[in-house]
Structures are given as structure tokens and as C-alpha cells.
Amino acid sequence: MAMKTRNYFVPILAFLCVMVAGNLAASSAIGWHMQPIESNIADKPSLQRGAKLYIGYCLGCHELQYQRYERTAEDLEIPLDIALESMIFTGQKIGGLIKNAMPEVSKDWFGGPPPDLTMVARVRGNEWLYNYLKTFYVDESRPFGVNNKVFPNVGMPHALLELQGIQRENCGTVAGAECLELKLEEGTGAYNAEQYDQAVYDIVNFLDYVGDPSRLDRERIGIYVLLFLVILGVFTYLLNREFWKDIH
Numbered sequence: 001m002a003m004k005t006r007n008y009f010v011p012i013l014a015f016l017c018v019m020v021a022g023n024l025a026a027s028s029a030i031g032w033h034m035q036p037i038e039s040n041i042a043d044k045p046s047l048q049r050g051a052k053l054y055i056g057y058c059l060g061c062h063e064l065q066y067q068r069y070e071r072t073a074e075d076l077e078i079p080l081d082i083a084l085e086s087m088i089f090t091g092q093k094i095g096g097l098i099k100n101a102m103p104e105v106s107k108d109w110f111g112g113p114p115p116d117l118t119m120v121a122r123v124r125g126n127e128w129l130y131n132y133l134k135t136f137y138v139d140e141s142r143p144f145g146v147n148n149k150v151f152p153n154v155g156m157p158h159a160l161l162e163l164q165g166i167q168r169e170n171c172g173t174v175a176g177a178e179c180l181e182l183k184l185e186e187g188t189g190a191y192n193a194e195q196y197d198q199a200v201y202d203i204v205n206f207l208d209y210v211g212d213p214s215r216l217d218r219e220r221i222g223i224y225v226l227l228f229l230v231i232l233g234v235f236t237y238l239l240n241r242e243f244w245k246d247i248h
């Protein structure tokens, strides 16, 4: 029996080691010091702003093909007629999936097709997304003239450039060392730093919601389930006392 347990133990241990090593390798591949973010999918105004920014700045390239407009509008408490007017620019019906009209050839424009982002918050994590959208900087050697600190040599242009403004590395000319400081050129974007942080926060919040749209429902139902269990517990206790009363 002991032998048998050990037989399972070795491959499981090996698997865990590989997982941990893989994670370490992935996280140490970039030296950027990640800024934390605490998303809140109960914050409806933030989700609404995030959806608006997403549709305006991201949907042209990135679909959310597992998410429907109607569900989004309902969850975000946007009246359906307003949603129809302000969210759908593709001539689709309100019950449609959030798609775009990106042609097949787009993969040649960017070196690869822009991926669907329905699940991106679950795959990459909110913190990664937040830092990704904040760390585009000027790099003339790249096809779109920008590079990124958490996704080096990314094939995406800086979609929010007009909001954030121009950001450059701020490390002088130390050869070889990775530059871990970015400096914004004040006044080159429509938003100031604080407004831009908020906009990125809202987009990440929205993507977090899209990655698991029923989470709010689950949490709400969960509270009722717990309440039910507490009440049931009280009655069970009273019933138990009733049963034993005459025995002692």
C-alpha cells in the first residue's frame, strides 16, 4: 500500500515542480515592477465607462465573441434602447455576440490576428492587463513605433495613445540594462495621468466582468444560500432539542 502511494507521489511532485518552475520563468521574464489593481465588478458606473472605452478603442480589432450585447447591457444596467444606440455600430441585433468586421487579412497587418479578449482577464490576470495598458512607450525600432514593458515586442499599436499621450523610457543611455522607468510627456494626451489610470482601471474592470459574467449573480445567490443554512440550522437545533426533551 505504501509503495502504491509513492508511485503516485513521484509524478505528482514532478508535475508540481514543473508548474512552479514555469510560473517563476514566466514572471521573471520581465523586470517591470507591476502596479497592483483591485478590480470591483460591482461598480456599475466603472463597468459602463469600461464598456464604452472598449467599444470605442478596442472592439475594432478585438471581438468578445462569447459575450452578448443584451446580457452586457442588462448586467451593466444600461437600458436596452440606449445600448442599441450607443454600443452597437456593426448593424447587429441586440441579442448578437460582440463581434467586429475585422477582415481575415488583418493577421498580415499585425503579424498575427488580434486575439478575442472574452477570456483575457482570466488568462492574463487583471494586474497584467492594467500594467500592459499603462506601459506602451516610444520605440522607433518597432513597426508601430511603440513597445511595451510587460509584453515586449508586442504587435499591437498603442490604442489609447490619444488619451494617455506620449511615453518614453527615462533611463539615459545605459547600454544593456533593461530600462524600468517611463516618463510621460505632459500635455500630449487628452487625459492627465490620474484620468488615464481611471480609464485603464475601467477597461480592466470591464474585461474582468466579461471573463466571468455570472460572478455577481453567484455572489448574490450565495448570500441567500448562507442565510437559508443559518435559518435551517436554528430550526434543526430546536427540533433536536424537542426530540430529546422527554428522554432525559
Ligand code: HEC
Pocket: 054, 057, 058, 059, 060, 061, 062, 110, 112, 113, 114, 115, 117, 120, 123, 124, 129, 132, 133, 153, 154, 155, 156, 157, 159, 160, 203
Ligand atoms: C489596431 C488593432 C488593435 C487595437 C485597436 C487594439 N488592439 Fe490589442 N492587440 C492587437 C494585436 C494585433 C494583438 C496581438 C499582439 C501580439 O501578439 O504581438 C493585440 C494584443 C492585445 C492583448 C494581449 C492578448 C494576449 O493575451 O496575448 C491585449 C490584452 C489587448 N490587445 C488589449 C487591447 C485593449 C484593451 C484595446 C483597447 C484599449 C486594444 N487591445 C486595442 C491589436 C489591437
